[in-house]
Amino acid sequence: MKLTAGQLQRFDREGYLFFPDHFRPEEIKVLIDEVPSLYAQRRPENVREKGSDAVRTNFAAHLYSYPFARLARHPRMVEPVSQVFGEPVYMHQFKINGKMAFDGDVWQWHQDYGTWKNDDDMPEARAMNVAIFLDEVNEFNGPLMFIPGSHKLGVIDAEHDTSTTSYPLWTISHDTISKLVARGGIVAPKGSAGSMILFHSCLVHASSSNLSPWNRISVYLSLCAVSNHIRRFKRPEYIAHRDFTPIECLPDDCLLRDYPVALPWRNGTPPEALRAELAA
Ligand code: SIN
Numbered sequence: 001m002k003l004t005a006g007q008l009q010r011f012d013r014e015g016y017l018f019f020p021d022h023f024r025p026e027e028i029k030v031l032i033d034e035v036p037s038l039y040a041q042r043r044p045e046n047v048r049e050k051g052s053d054a055v056r057t058n059f060a061a062h063l064y065s066y067p068f069a070r071l072a073r074h075p076r077m078v079e080p081v082s083q084v085f086g087e088p089v090y091m092h093q094f095k096i097n098g099k100m101a102f103d104g105d106v107w108q109w110h111q112d113y114g115t116w117k118n119d120d121d122m123p124e125a126r127a128m129n130v131a132i133f134l135d136e137v138n139e140f141n142g143p144l145m146f147i148p149g150s151h152k153l154g155v156i157d158a159e160h161d162t163s164t165t166s167y168p169l170w171t172i173s174h175d176t177i178s179k180l181v182a183r184g185g186i187v188a189p190k191g192s193a194g195s196m197i198l199f200h201s202c203l204v205h206a207s208s209s210n211l212s213p214w215n216r217i218s219v220y221l222s223l224c225a226v227s228n229h230i231r232r233f234k235r236p237e238y239i240a241h242r243d244f245t246p247i248e249c250l251p252d253d254c255l256l257r258d259y260p261v262a263l264p265w266r267n268g269t270p271p272e273a274l275r276a277e278l279a280a
């Protein structure tokens with residue numbers, strides 16, 4: 001799948017592109033049916049919400065689940081990203097965020113590249129975030145919010161917040177957010193399960209809690225240009241991957257047919273992938 005010149009211009013201007021109904025219901029069913037068994041596992045890749053057993057985020061399922069291993073190689077997702085960077089990409093991070101009904105907690109305002117630069121020594125903001133909705137996203141279940149155009153500002157000062165939620169994050173001050181919103185406003189793309197968003201790694205984003213009775217399970221994939229791979233292995237590998245092999249796409253029907261894929265972590269996470277502070 002190729003982006004048009006108009007889409008590329010829009011991405012450059014606003015920092016994101018929204019593709020409603022990009023995957024079909026039968027394709028999404030294969031993925032969402034797999035989530036309960038992943039979330040039930042007691043493994044370090046499942047980060048639970050503060051004070052609850054609900055899963056906030058599940059890391060690296062593409063290394064131990066067949067449907068997600070195929071999604072990680074899907075041409076409708078990978079090809080537009082390598083087109084933007086003009087080179088092959090590898091998987092920097094893979095997560096399935098729960099934002100479960102009633103329990104799903106906030107994600108404070110942040111940029112992802114700030115973390116990738118500070119923690120992982122990623123040289124440039126040449127990595128793309130992709131969100132794929134496995135549930136409908138509506139105004140009640142904590143849609144992702146963006147400040148359009150904020151990616152043009154590069155890395156913005158942030159504070160390391162280790163207490164608000166169960167997952168530490170470099171967050172941007174309310175004063176800065178107020179100024180950015182006065183300039184760019186806020187958008188929150190909403191749509192059916194199967195919709196996809198591509199967003200720039202410097203785009204400022206957040207989401208509020210989910211007080212609705214509807215889960216908002218979405219997959220977030222971060223694809224990095226191969227030449228821009230991380231230089232520092234401070235975080236465990238299940239959070240920031242160290243395998244820079246270019247992704248080879250499967251055919252377009254890969255979610256519906258059993259193409260063979262390797263699942264190296266199927267029998268558990270390798271001990272070295274759990275360790276932080278490994279020399280690069
Ligand atoms: C993220 O920013 O990584 C997640 C945001 C969300 O799930 O709403």
Ligand code: MN
Pocket residue numbers: 110111112205
């Ligand atoms: Mn983020």
